[in-house]
Amino acid sequence: MGSLEKTGNKKKVTNTVMSRVKNQELVLKMQLHIAKKASKLFIKKGYHKTSIRDLSEATGMAVGSLYNYIKKKEDVLCLVFDVFHRSLREYLEKQGVYNIEDPEEQFKAYICRLLENAQNFRDEIIFMYTESWLLPQAFKEIFMQKELDNILNLEKIVKRGIDQGAFRVEYPFYTASTIIYQLSIEPLRGWTFTGKYSIEEINRMTADHILKMVIN
Amino acid sequence: MGSLEKTGNKKKVTNTVMSRVKNQELVLKMQLHIAKKASKLFIKKGYHKTSIRDLSEATGMAVGSLYNYIKKKEDVLCLVFDVFHRSLREYLEKQGVYNIEDPEEQFKAYICRLLENAQNFRDEIIFMYTESWLLPQAFKEIFMQKELDNILNLEKIVKRGIDQGAFRVEYPFYTASTIIYQLSIEPLRGWTFTGKYSIEEINRMTADHILKMVIN
Amino acid sequence: MGSLEKTGNKKKVTNTVMSRVKNQELVLKMQLHIAKKASKLFIKKGYHKTSIRDLSEATGMAVGSLYNYIKKKEDVLCLVFDVFHRSLREYLEKQGVYNIEDPEEQFKAYICRLLENAQNFRDEIIFMYTESWLLPQAFKEIFMQKELDNILNLEKIVKRGIDQGAFRVEYPFYTASTIIYQLSIEPLRGWTFTGKYSIEEINRMTADHILKMVIN
Amino acid sequence: MGSLEKTGNKKKVTNTVMSRVKNQELVLKMQLHIAKKASKLFIKKGYHKTSIRDLSEATGMAVGSLYNYIKKKEDVLCLVFDVFHRSLREYLEKQGVYNIEDPEEQFKAYICRLLENAQNFRDEIIFMYTESWLLPQAFKEIFMQKELDNILNLEKIVKRGIDQGAFRVEYPFYTASTIIYQLSIEPLRGWTFTGKYSIEEINRMTADHILKMVIN
DNA sequence: CATGAATGAGCTTTCATTCAT
């Protein structure tokens, strides 16, 4: 292991999307580039109305070059999903929510970070929830697993709180799933509140509501 | 029969989708027919992957005939949405939930009917929540208004409960919106529960959870 | 024959366009109606972009009814041409140009009437010259013959002028043809004069130019 | 060859019809190819009855490839017009009519060249005069301008003749326009002469007639 | 590894015509 130099000690990355190009570093760099540009286009125009040519223009890559890093158009969808999930995971880790000792504090912090995330990636969330069904079955399972991981992470936090007597929850998994679901209410159903509440108010009410699910 | 004179007492129907055909009764009949078949196809293959020819086959109508009842493919989407909303409204009215005196009983009944509906129209709900963004703007607003009406109906029930001292709710509208959102958790996120809970258990937990939002 | 009452003593009309309907008077009335409305539509949108449905709306007749008086869409084109030629012939006859004795006077009057006609039926002329090629061959010959008749009529007038020593023309037929052609310069090429000459000036110059062809 | 460096001295060409293909040389080559084949088809069947698939067959290009060089079917019409106008201009320049000193000689030569052109491009002229109305407005103006240029060129020649005392013309512009119009009489109204005069006779009479308009 | 022209199946939509009522 000690001998793994510069290009060596990168984490073993299992690419979700296979590419023709051999140079793994390049592949990752380009796929990230593609995902970022595609994300914007997909959000603006929708997946179906975004053509490969649009992508080619937005990325500044020739059509043929794009196809060196993806095999089908659907692959771009996967890249986008991948980047979103990866960035969420990295954000949570960077914010150190997993290291907070006090369960209630940790829970609150976790919810808070996820609410922030929902606000920052509002459009991405809308896009993902509405177009995730377009994913080819194989990929759909990968991303369902990632969603599940999110829920399981939260469930772990909830369970720790129960064990320490801080929370009282009857069905921890159902509750965790409901919370994750609830956290997307603003992006997905926020328009119902138009003219009634500001985003900040919504987030506060949502946080309150979620807190009541575990503390009482 | 005697009361059904030629052009006499047909109900004044305002169509969401305009058709070239003049016979209004026929239009309604055919648009319903189209909507039903389209619904199944859209759910199975998605809107974009369902071609007009698929629709023509499924409905048994010639392509040109289809276009006697719609103007654009998008219109079919509207028909589907329309039928769904209409059937929900009719179902609620038929079940008589609006006539129950006791607020708690009424609330419970209302939730129950909506859960039933969510179970019966599972696929339709998935479809609608994922593809509603494809609606042309004009129609999108119509259907957002119908969603809003649902929420407002529930809010009314909740407020009555508050007035009569049966419920304690801080933000009735937010709560109503959250409840409507929560009622779709099984169709939309049910897969996260796979192998853990049965649909009946999920529905019970969801009902419990919702009840706790207003009663306390 | 003497028994032919009201519907009997109509001139023997040979319809250019055959219809399924038996009542000849009705046929003529309706075909005239169709031709008039079609004329406007064709001029405004062009033949190809005018659909049978457009015609149905404009005439107030059901699509099926239209097809009682024509056999194909092309037939409408013929009706339009027919009406134009008929009205020109009737106009010339009514103005009595054929009865003027003095050749020069007659010639001037004839040219004048045709110029008036070209101005009054500007759009019709443009339409006919640009879309006459769409006529089915059989009809094309009919209308070419009518054009030829116009030229021959003029040639007769010119020849009379020559015989009486009023005109000097080397090739009467070529000249007659050229004159007829020249009379349409304003409708067909008038746009080249935009901002330079008024229609009246153009007509005056055209009349002068034509006069010089025969008088000298 | 040595002077043809990679991106070096290709002429700056402003295309009337924009294409997706970047290689400008290729674009010109292919658009010319398309125009030539389309011209024949349009003349034979008319613009409307010529389908994109017909064009695809005639050019030996796939439908999609065609659309790499045009944006809409109308564009093909423009290409055809463009090629015609370009070839006329090149023909006149190559024949050196602009360099003849003597006004009468120049005028005669000019008319002669245009008559030749009308004879060589008989069908193209018929087509252009009848279908030019189908051009999209933007292009219509371009080609009206080119027509106008033709007239202005001739007017210049006529005016020079007037200035040098060789011609006597009252309205040079009207006369120039009339002459250009008259030059197309054979293609457009030639059928009226069938069986009476040969093309050569017609051309001679036309040339005479035109000459008389300026010399007297 | 980059490029971008070529491909053709497939899409939505229109429309002249028919025919049962």
Place this chain on the structure above:
DNA sequence: AATGAATGAAAGCTCATTCAT
């Protein structure tokens, strides 16, 4: 004789994908 719903061939156009350079 009038109606207007039904028909389906055919139109123009798009676009994911390939492959020679």
